[in-house]
Amino acid sequence: MIRLIACDLDETLLDVHKNIPRSNLDAIQKAKDAGIYFVCASGRGYTSMDTILKQLDSYQKANEYTISNNGGIVVENKDFKHICFHHFSFELANALFTYGMSQDVCVEVFTDHDVYAFHLNDDEKQWLMMFKDDAIICEDDSIDFLKDEPIVKILFENQDLRILQNIAKNMQPLLENKVSHSFSSNRYLELNPIGVDKGTALKQLAAYLHIPMEETMAIGDNDNDISMLKAAGISVAVANASDHVLDIVDYVCEKDHNEGAVAEAITHYIL
Numbered sequence: 001m002i003r004l005i006a007c008d009l010d011e012t013l014l015d016v017h018k019n020i021p022r023s024n025l026d027a028i029q030k031a032k033d034a035g036i037y038f039v040c041a042s043g044r045g046y047t048s049m050d051t052i053l054k055q056l057d058s059y060q061k062a063n064e065y066t067i068s069n070n071g072g073i074v075v076e077n078k079d080f081k082h083i084c085f086h087h088f089s090f091e092l093a094n095a096l097f098t099y100g101m102s103q104d105v106c107v108e109v110f111t112d113h114d115v116y117a118f119h120l121n122d123d124e125k126q127w128l129m130m131f132k133d134d135a136i137i138c139e140d141d142s143i144d145f146l147k148d149e150p151i152v153k154i155l156f157e158n159q160d161l162r163i164l165q166n167i168a169k170n171m172q173p174l175l176e177n178k179v180s181h182s183f184s185s186n187r188y189l190e191l192n193p194i195g196v197d198k199g200t201a202l203k204q205l206a207a208y209l210h211i212p213m214e215e216t217m218a219i220g221d222n223d224n225d226i227s228m229l230k231a232a233g234i235s236v237a238v239a240n241a242s243d244h245v246l247d248i249v250d251y252v253c254e255k256d257h258n259e260g261a262v263a264e265a266i267t268h269y270i271l
Contacts, residue, residue, distance in 0.1 A: 002036060002270055003211045006067060006202050006228055007262060008220040009042040009052060010185055012238050015258045018130055020055050023260035028056060031266050039205065041067035041198050043184050043224055045152070046075050047113050048132040053077060065209075069110055070182065070192050070224055071201030072152040074208075084204050085112075086196045087150035092178060096154045096191055097143050099174060103167055105156040105189075108135075111149045124157050156189040164189040182224035190224055199227030219265050221245060221257065236265040 007013050015021055028038050038056065040049060046068035050059060058064035062078040074084040088096070093109070097118075100107040107118040108128070115135040117128060128135050143151075158164050161183065168181055168189055175181055180192045198218075206216055218225070218232035221241040226248065229235035235249040238261035246252055251268060253261040 001215055002217045002234065003215040004037045004039065004202075004206055004209065004217070005031065005266070006039045006041040006198070006205075006216065006218045006232065008198075008222070008225050008228075009040055009044065009049070011221045011240060011257050012219055012225075013040070013257070013262050014052070020052065021258070021260040021263070023263040025055065027260075027263035027266040027271065031270055034270070036270065037063075037065065037209065037211075039065050039067055041071075041202065041218070041220075041225075041228055043068075043070045043153070043155075043188070043190055044131060045069055045110050045113070045115060046073060046080060048115070051131075065205055067198060067201045067205065069153045070180075070190055071196050071198045071227075072110075072192055073112070074201050074205050083208055084201060085150075085152075086193050087152050088154075088193055090147050090151070092193075093146075093151040093154060094143060095174060096179065099171055100154065100156050101141055103156065104163060105158045105167070108155040108157065109143060109146065109151055110153040110155070111146065111151055116143070116146070123159070152192075154191045156191075157187055159187050161186050182226075184222045184224045186222075197227040198225060199229075199231035202228050202231050217265070217269060219262055234269060236269075238262075 046066050053059035064077040072086050106124045109116040115132050118138050182190050214233035216232045217234040218228040219236045221238050236251045237245045237249040238253050238257050240256040253264045255261040255264045
């Protein structure tokens with residue numbers, strides 16, 4: 001029996017216009033009516049999900065939960081009460097930031113509530129403002145002003161995934177035993193404190209809710225979902241998922257994120 005569904009957002013739950021297809025909304029509501037938790041699990045910060053949580057009728061609701069920042073923060077949606085909170089030391093965050101600023105990437109720094117963007121190009125500005133319209137665009141090359149603000153995640157953006165893969169390879173001495181890294185949306189290299197990922201967050205939330213892991217399901221599409229898919233009792237990939245994801249899941253949807261793949265997964269296993 002499935003009691004908890006953790007679902008990625010971009011390229012999984014959301015269509016190309018960043019909306020939730022009607023079929024997904026209907027299936028999710030039926031699952032919730034049956035007493036099943038439906039939890040958004042995203043690389044986004046939880047303050048970047050208001051529109052989505054409102055569509056799901058879970059915004060500022062008690063007993064509704066969100067996994068954000070690739071597992072860096074888990075909240076109850078009512079007043080965004082922290083269940084789990086993980087952040088870098090400032091020294092490590094500054095080292096990652098400094099390295100990123102020397103590369104051909106946009107750099108985004110995530111704190112509890114805000115996103116600070118550096119070296120932002122027009123394309124990434126459009127993407128960022130689509131889900132975080134109050135993101136702070138910075139002109140300087142320093143994050144010293146964030147010394148007293150916990151930094152949860154750092155993200156590098158380039159539309160050439162090979163560039164990001166080379167950056168991750170070249171910065172291994174800095175990452176080793178200190179930083180978890182993953183790729184998403186074929187344009188992001190995401191950096192979290194070591195041991196922080198969606199899979200660990202799912203385990204922490206399931207334990208908080210007293211739900212065995214075999215009673216959980218995860219749905220995703222990209223590399224930053226792999227830890228969550230491996231941790232869940234049942235793992236599902238949407239049709240547009242990366243090859244790395246397709247290789248490890250229990251079920252691959254016939255539909256992609258534009259066609260209501262999440263509804264297909266819920267119908268297949270629950271309804």
